[in-house]
Amino acid sequence: xxKAAKTTFRCAECGWSTLKWVGRCGxxxxxxxxxxxxxxxxxxxxxxxxxxxxxxxxxxSVESAEAVPTGVGELDRVLGGGAVPGGVVLLAGxxxxxxxxxxxxxxxxxxxxxxxLYITGEESAGQVRLRAERLGxxxxxxxxxxxxxxxxxVSHVDQVGPRLLIVDSVQTMVSPDATGVPGGVTQxxxxxxxxxxxxxxxxxxxxxVGHVTKDGSIAGPRMLEHLVDVVLHFEGERHSQxxxxxxxxxxxxPTDEIGCFELTExxxxxxxxxxxxxxxxxxxxxxxxxxxxxxxxxxxxxxxxQALVAPTPLPAPRRATSGLDTSRVNMILAVLEKRTGMRLAxxxxxxxxxxxxxxxxxxxxxxxxxxxxxxxxxxxxxxxxIAIGEVGLAGDVRTVSGVRRRVAEAQRLGFTEAIVPKHFxxxxxxxxxxxxxxLSEALLRVARRSRRPRKSQDDD
Numbered sequence: 001x002x003k004a005a006k007t008t009f010r011c012a013e014c015g016w017s018t019l020k021w022v023g024r025c026g027x028x029x030x031x032x033x034x035x036x037x038x039x040x041x042x043x044x045x046x047x048x049x050x051x052x053x054x055x056x057x058x059x060x061s062v063e064s065a066e067a068v069p070t071g072v073g074e075l076d077r078v079l080g081g082g083a084v085p086g087g088v089v090l091l092a093g094x095x096x097x098x099x100x101x102x103x104x105x106x107x108x109x110x111x112x113x114x115x116x117l118y119i120t121g122e123e124s125a126g127q128v129r130l131r132a133e134r135l136g137x138x139x140x141x142x143x144x145x146x147x148x149x150x151x152x153x154v155s156h157v158d159q160v161g162p163r164l165l166i167v168d169s170v171q172t173m174v175s176p177d178a179t180g181v182p183g184g185v186t187q188x189x190x191x192x193x194x195x196x197x198x199x200x201x202x203x204x205x206x207x208x209v210g211h212v213t214k215d216g217s218i219a220g221p222r223m224l225e226h227l228v229d230v231v232l233h234f235e236g237e238r239h240s241q242x243x244x245x246x247x248x249x250x251x252x253x254p255t256d257e258i259g260c261f262e263l264t265e266x267x268x269x270x271x272x273x274x275x276x277x278x279x280x281x282x283x284x285x286x287x288x289x290x291x292x293x294x295x296x297x298x299x300x301x302x303x304x305x306q307a308l309v310a311p312t313p314l315p316a317p318r319r320a321t322s323g324l325d326t327s328r329v330n331m332i333l334a335v336l337e338k339r340t341g342m343r344l345a346x347x348x349x350x351x352x353x354x355x356x357x358x359x360x361x362x363x364x365x366x367x368x369x370x371x372x373x374x375x376x377x378x379x380x381x382x383x384x385x386i387a388i389g390e391v392g393l394a395g396d397v398r399t400v401s402g403v404r405r406r407v408a409e410a411q412r413l414g415f416t417e418a419i420v421p422k423h424f425x426x427x428x429x430x431x432x433x434x435x436x437x438x439l440s441e442a443l444l445r446v447a448r449r450s451r452r453p454r455k456s457q458d459d460d
Contacts (some may be wrong), residue, residue, distance in 0.1 A: 002165050005149065006038075007019075007036060007037075008037045009021050009035060009036055009037060010027040010034070010035060010037040010185075011028065011030065011033045011034050011035075011144040011185070012025060012035055012180065012184055012185055012186070013030045013033045013184075013224065013389070014027045014028040014030075014137065014185065014221055014222070015185045015187060015189075015221045016028065016034075017037065018034070018049065018425075021034060021036070022034055022191060027053060028040040030381055035445050036320065046142065046263055050229070050270055055421055058151070061119065064085060064086070064203060065084055065085070065086070066084070066086070066122070066327055067080060067081035067083065067084050067252060067253075068082045068083055068085065068163075068205065069081070069082040069083035069085055069150075069321070070082050070106045071106065071109025071110060071112075072102070072105060072106055072109060072197075072270060073270050073272065074245065074259035074260060074261060074270035074271070074272070075102070075106065075245065075259055075270075077192055077251075077259050078232060078245050078247050078250075078257050078258065078259045079230065079232075079247075079250070079252065079253060079255055080221070080252045080254065080257075081088075081252075081260070082252015083110075083164065083205035083207070084205060084206050084229070084252050085163075085203040085204065086183070086200050086202075086203045086204065086205070087199070087200050087206070087207065087229045087230065087251075088103065088206045088207075088223065088227075088229050088230070088254060089194050089205075089207045089228065089229065089230040089231075089232060089233045089305075090170075090196065090206065090208050090210050090218070090225065090228040090229040090230065090232065091103070091208065091209055091210065091234060091353065092209075092210040092212050092218045092231070092232070092233055092234070093206060093212065093233060093234030093235060093422055094212055094216070094235070094459070095211075096238065096311055097235065097236050097243065097245055098261070098268050099168075099209050099234050100123075100128075100168055100380065101135065101263075101267055101268050102210070102261070103118075103166050103168065103207060103209065103338050103364050104118070104131060104132055104135060104137050104337070105135055105137055105267055105268065106207075106394050107136030107137065107142050107164065107166055107365070108132070108135070108136075108138070108139050108142055109139070110163065111139035111140075111141040111142040111232060112141075113163070114139045114141065114162075114163040114164075114452060115143060115145065115160050115162045115163060115258050116141060116142050116162050116163065116164045116165075116166070117143045117145070117156060117157065117160045117162035117164070117165050118142065118144050118145070118164070118166045118168070119145055119147055119153055119156065119165070119166065119167045119168065120144065120145070120146050120147075120168050121146070121147065121148045121167070121168065121169060121172030121173055122168060122169060122172055123168075124144070124146055124380065125144050125146045127432040128144055128146075129144070129242060134266070134267070135266065135267040136266070136267075136399050137267075139226050143156075143160045143162070147309060148173055148174055148182065149173070149174055149175075149176070150174065150175045150176075150190075150191050150194050150195070151175075151176055152196075152419075153173070154198065155166070157198060157202070159318060160419070162204060163204065163205065163206070164205050164206075165195075165198075165199070165204050165206045165207070166207045166209075167195065167206070167207070167208050167209065167236050168205075168209040168213060168244045168410045169208070169209035169210060170188065170191060170192060170195070170209065170210055170220075170224075171188065171207040171210065171211050171219060171220065172230075173187075173195075174187060174191070175187060175190040175191050175194060178190035178191075181349065183211075183220070184222045184227070184425040185220065186363045188220040188221060189221065189223065189224075189225055189329065190227070191411040192208070192224055192227050193227070194285060195208065195229070196227060201267040207249070218231070221403070223439050225248070225249060228249075229249075229250075229251045229378060230247065230248040230249060230250050230251065230252065230265065231247070231248040231250075232245055232248070233245070233246045233248055234262070237356050239356065240355065240356030241262050241263050241264070241277070241356075242259040242260065242261075242262065242263075242343050242355060242356055242357065243262070243263055244258055244259070244261075244296065245258060245259035245260075245261065245269065246258050246297070246433045254298075256297040256298050257263060257297050257298060257299070258296045258297040258299055260272075260274040260299075261275070262274075273293065274301065275301055275302035275397065275409075277304075277355040277357075277414060277440050278301060278302060278303040278304055278353065278354050278355040279291065279302060279303075279304050279354060279355075279447035280304055280306075281385070284380075285380035285381060285382070286380055286459065287374045287375050287377070287378050287379055287382070288302070288306055288307045288308055288309070288371055288372075288374050288375030289304055289305070289306050289307075289371055289374070289380075290305050290367040290369065290374065290381055291303070291304050291305075291369045291387075291388055291410075291415070292304075292305060292363065292366070292367035292386055292387055292388055293363075293386060293388055293406035293407070293409055293410055294359050294364060294425070295361065295363070295401070295402050295405075295406065296365065297400075297408060300402070300405055300406050300408075300415055301357070301408035302356055302386075302409065302410060302415075303353060303354065303355075303359060303364075304353070305324070305351070305352075305353060305367045305371050305434070306352050306353070306354065306371060307349065307351045307363070307371035307375045308348075308349070308350040308351075308375055309344065309347050309348070309349050309370065309372055309373070309375040309376040310347060310348050310350075311346065311347060311348075312346065312347060312348040312371055313444065314348075316328060317344075317345070317347055317348050317349070318348045318349070318350075319333070319348075319349050319354070320349075320350045320351075321350075321351045321368075322351075322352035322353065323350065323352055323353030323356065323358050323359060324351050324352070324353060324358075324359055324360075324364075324368070324401045325359075325360050326421060328362075328365070328368075329349070329351050329368065330358075331374065332365055332368050332369050332372070332391060333338070333349060336369055336372060336373065336439070337394075338395075338408065338438060339394070339395030339438075339440060340373070340395070340439060340440050340443060341425055342373060342421070343378055344372075344376065347376070347437075351368060351371070351372070353390060357375070361389055361392075361401065362390035362398075363389065363400040363401075363403075363406070364418075365376060365389065365390050366387040366388060366389035366390070366391055366397060366419065366439070367386070367387040367388070369439055369442075369443075370387050370389055370419075370443065370446065373443055377447075379447070381446060382417060382446065383415055384409045384415045385415070385416075385417045385418070385419075385446070386407075386415050386417070386418045386419075387419045387442070388400065388403055388406050388407065388418065388419070388420050388421075389419070389420060389421045389436075389442075390421075391439055395419045395438055395439045395440065396437060396438055396439070397436050397437060397438060397439060397441075398421055398423075399421040399422070400421070400422060403421065403424060404424070404425065404428070405421055407424075407428055407431060407433060408428055410431060411429075411430045412430035415431060416430075416431055417431065417432050417433075418431055418432070418433045418434070419433075419436055419445065419446065420433050420434070420436075421433075421435065421436065421437075422435045422436070422437050
């Protein structure tokens with residue numbers, strides 16, 4: 001007698017499968033999500049007619065796979081030139097970060113060259129029209145439909161014949177051929193597979209909006225990121241105007257490029273040169289500030305690090321940070337006290353960045369140390385000065401990646417002096433570089449040219 005086929009059980013959240021029922025998923029650790037999935041399919045696959053014959057790779061044309069600019073320069077930078085016909089892009093981000101606003105502007109730009117279909121599953125068509133009026137994104141070739149059924153979406157595609165398809169969002173779409181609630185694992189797999197098939201067969205550039213979970217990862221099964229061609233993450237603080245677009249996966253270009261946008265009342269504006277957002281506008285130098293150059297992907301950004309060192313009557317001094325890694329700041333303060341003799345044990349220290357940017361790379365260590373020393377001594381650093389380098393526990397200044405590109409960017413923006421680690425190489429015209437090996441050496445070189453701030457008349 002043949003054995004009966006075994007029944008499998010699958011988690012409705014992450015897709016993990018097992019041969020017996022359990023109360024808790026072994027992958028995502030969710031309770032009550034494991035359900036019966038039926039018997040596994042047979043392993044034998046019969047031959048079927050081919051959709052297109054195999055050809056030598058030298059005979060395949062690449063014209064249909066060339067990227068088409070979207071009209072938004074910062075988005076094209078991240079995509080690697082633009083949207084590829086037949087390519088599927090997944091754009092994820094936290095609620096309210098500006099995903100729908102950005103895509104509505106992209107749709108209006110592309111509508112000037114051909115029909116664009118915008119499918120909204122979260123808002124009504126009237127709500128999207130109001131936003132389009134505010135952004136000035138109205139076009140006769142921009143077609144809008146409020147649908148949640150993938151079957152209805154196919155009908156709209158057949159009727160419009162778009163060059164660009166935008167689905168906002170993939171978690172709201174439902175397939176009649178799959179079971180489960182909208183946004184579930186089964187539904188997302190079916191819907192995403194159908195959208196990819198439509199995009200590949202008809203050569204339509206497709207952008208899908210994805211939700212994120214509490215920890216910032218893309219909601220749904222991990223397979224969603226593997227199925228699409230490009231995965232973009234749109235991020236930014238609610239209280240900051242800066243928005244960053246990062247490529248997590250890109251089959252058509254590099255993944256180390258970022259796009260910078262500014263959220264304004266009239267929409268989202270691309271920032272080809274965003275360094276001005278991270279600098280304080282002042283005429284006279286102030287103690288406790290130091291400028292450095294951070295790298296976001298392959299893009300150098302001029303940023304300012306600020307530190308405030310003040311005496312405290314409390315037995316346990318405070319250490320507060322904003323935009324910086326707290327553990328990294330504490331380590332730099334310990335190195336300053338141990339290797340340079342600076343007394344910070346009875347001082348409150350507050351460290352932050354300008355413009356809401358987050359700095360986590362070690363290249364900002366030297367700037368942070370010099371800002372803290374400047375505030376402690378109440379001496380302002382020279383005008384047009386930057387500091388780049390990693391600080392070790394022994395007080396040594398180590399080299400960082402892309403140091404020459406960072407210094408070249410500072411020289412382009414008018415900075416005249418830079419302190420960098422050893423082995424910098426040939427000097428860059430227009431900016432004077434001083435190579436140091438120790439943190440104490442860097443502080444001594446700057447101390448000769450530093451000055452105390454001028455007192456106002458109220459202080460006399």
